[in-house]
Amino acid sequence: MRTHVMVDPLTRIEGHLRMEAVVEDGVVVEARSGGTLYRGFEQVLVGRDPLDAVQLTQRFCGVCPTAHAVASSQCLDNAMGIMPPDNGRIIRNLIQGANYIQSHILHFYHLVALDFVRGPEFPPFIPRYEADYRLPKTTSDEIVNHYVQALHIRLKAHEMSAVFSGKMPHCASVVPGGVTVTPTVDKVTTFLWRLKELRDFINNVYLPDVLTIAEVYRDYAEMGAGCKNLLSYGAFDLDNEPAVTKRQRFFAMARFRQGKLEAVDPAKITEDVKYSWYKSASHLPPASGESLPDPTKAPGYTWLKAPRYDNTVFEVGPMARAVIAYTGASNPAHVKAVNEALTQLRLRPENLFSVMGRHLCRAIETKVLADAMADWVLQIKLDQAVAVPHVMPDQAQGYGLWDASRGALGHWISIRNKRIERYQAIVPTTWNASPRDDLGQPGAIEQALAGAPVKDTANPFSVARIVRSFDPCIACAVHLLTPRGNLLQKISVI
Ligand code: NFE
Numbered sequence: 001m002r003t004h005v006m007v008d009p010l011t012r013i014e015g016h017l018r019m020e021a022v023v024e025d026g027v028v029v030e031a032r033s034g035g036t037l038y039r040g041f042e043q044v045l046v047g048r049d050p051l052d053a054v055q056l057t058q059r060f061c062g063v064c065p066t067a068h069a070v071a072s073s074q075c076l077d078n079a080m081g082i083m084p085p086d087n088g089r090i091i092r093n094l095i096q097g098a099n100y101i102q103s104h105i106l107h108f109y110h111l112v113a114l115d116f117v118r119g120p121e122f123p124p125f126i127p128r129y130e131a132d133y134r135l136p137k138t139t140s141d142e143i144v145n146h147y148v149q150a151l152h153i154r155l156k157a158h159e160m161s162a163v164f165s166g167k168m169p170h171c172a173s174v175v176p177g178g179v180t181v182t183p184t185v186d187k188v189t190t191f192l193w194r195l196k197e198l199r200d201f202i203n204n205v206y207l208p209d210v211l212t213i214a215e216v217y218r219d220y221a222e223m224g225a226g227c228k229n230l231l232s233y234g235a236f237d238l239d240n241e242p243a244v245t246k247r248q249r250f251f252a253m254a255r256f257r258q259g260k261l262e263a264v265d266p267a268k269i270t271e272d273v274k275y276s277w278y279k280s281a282s283h284l285p286p287a288s289g290e291s292l293p294d295p296t297k298a299p300g301y302t303w304l305k306a307p308r309y310d311n312t313v314f315e316v317g318p319m320a321r322a323v324i325a326y327t328g329a330s331n332p333a334h335v336k337a338v339n340e341a342l343t344q345l346r347l348r349p350e351n352l353f354s355v356m357g358r359h360l361c362r363a364i365e366t367k368v369l370a371d372a373m374a375d376w377v378l379q380i381k382l383d384q385a386v387a388v389p390h391v392m393p394d395q396a397q398g399y400g401l402w403d404a405s406r407g408a409l410g411h412w413i414s415i416r417n418k419r420i421e422r423y424q425a426i427v428p429t430t431w432n433a434s435p436r437d438d439l440g441q442p443g444a445i446e447q448a449l450a451g452a453p454v455k456d457t458a459n460p461f462s463v464a465r466i467v468r469s470f471d472p473c474i475a476c477a478v479h480l481l482t483p484r485g486n487l488l489q490k491i492s493v494i
Pocket residue numbers: 014060061062063064067068404405406407409427428429430472473474475476477
């Protein structure tokens with residue numbers, strides 16, 4: 001029997017996502033992922049001072065503003081032909097690193113844990129899908145306690161970012177050429193104390209909780225594999241090499257395809273809009289991309305475009321970063337932590353391509369990154385510069401490629417008469433939650449849903465578990481702009 005399942009909106013993610021699935025004999029045979037709000041930011045940026053991009057693009061989202069600050073600053077660094085000095089590079093890494101930690105803890109405890117843990121019988125823990133909750137009550141209660149503890153811990157991570165960024169969210173100190181904050185002994189020690197608390201939480205609470213859930217829900221280490229093509233732009237610069245594709249990064253820039261690593265050539269990235277509500281031409285490279293809305297366009301079903309690399313679908317995010325590190329042996333600490341988790345759970349590297357694999361990779365990279373940050377903060381040289389000066393060119397083009405916590409983030413700018421002529425951003429969730437492309441190839445989440453078991457179409461919790469494992473952020477991918485405040489759509493939240 002064929003049944004049409006609609007989850008709209010899918011809750012406990014960032015933003016508004018509609019998932020539609022066709023279920024045949026208890027299995028998903030086809031899925032569609034739809035972003036139901038429009039992002040008008042690209043148009044808002046046109047004609048403005050290019051420096052505004054660093055502040056305005058952070059307003060895409062309150063969860064990953066630091067990634068937009070760094071990507072847009074690197075985009076302008078590239079357009080102006082400048083590179084930050086060591087201090088600027090390190091401080092940008094620390095601001096971003098604190099936000100990765102905050103974001104990953106947020107995702108696990110406040111968005112996804114309740115997929116696997118039965119919460120208390122009062123809001124915000126109900127209403128919920130009645131899933132197959134398998135943990136003993138004592139373990140569930142303990143993880144619910146950690147849910148509350150994680151709220152305080154996330155505050156510490158925000159404070160850690162703010163030590164160097166001025167405030168959070170939407171940081172003030174990241175600029176083209178470096179940062180504007182003056183490092184002091186006080187700031188370094190304030191940062192280190194909070195980092196110590198976070199590392200204690202990651203090592204003793206977060207990672208163990210993820211391992212506990214992974215042990216009990218072992219079937220989810222076999223479910224939701226997706227396209228198995230992985231893309232990472234890399235993040236956390238370790239040198240000042242001007243060419244981003246040659247720069248050393250803590251998380252490497254690479255593509256994983258058919259079991260092997262390949263280089264990233266930014267010229268091969270395009271965005272299709274055949275199934276997206278845009279009247280712009282399809283298959284444009286982002287440097288000449290357009291985002292002209294057409295909400296009535298057929299056969300459109302989403303505000304997200306379909307980014308592709310060389311006409312191929314790619315998944316981005318912590319699982320991509322872990323598999324790339326694992327395959328290329330590029331980061332020994334990362335490889336060691338992945339091996340330890342796989343050994344403890346008696347899983348194979350292939351199991352990383354799964355719902356549980358994504359959760360494990362997210363927790364593992366939180367630990368590996370937090371450990372590295374403890375070294376990076378001590379590399380700051382208090383008597384040295386944090387930025388180089390810049391001169392705004394009359395005309396220039398540039399791009400910034402940088403992995404946000406959710407994956408590959410790209411910003412592209414074109415400057416004319418010292419103003420923004422064109423700006424395009426392709427965010428991680430645009431990759432993961434993309435619709436079909438011009439060739440009809442489903443996006444990464446759509447592919448991950450194919451084959452998912454749905455025993456009860458009124459209670460499609462496996463669909464929710466698969467989609468949430470990607471940590472989608474539709475706020476980043478699409479935003480609403482209605483100058484007269486028109487009512488566009490009524491939705492009911494279950
Ligand atoms: Ni709104 Fe974002 C991240 C970016 S998401 S959270 O991480 O860029 O697609």
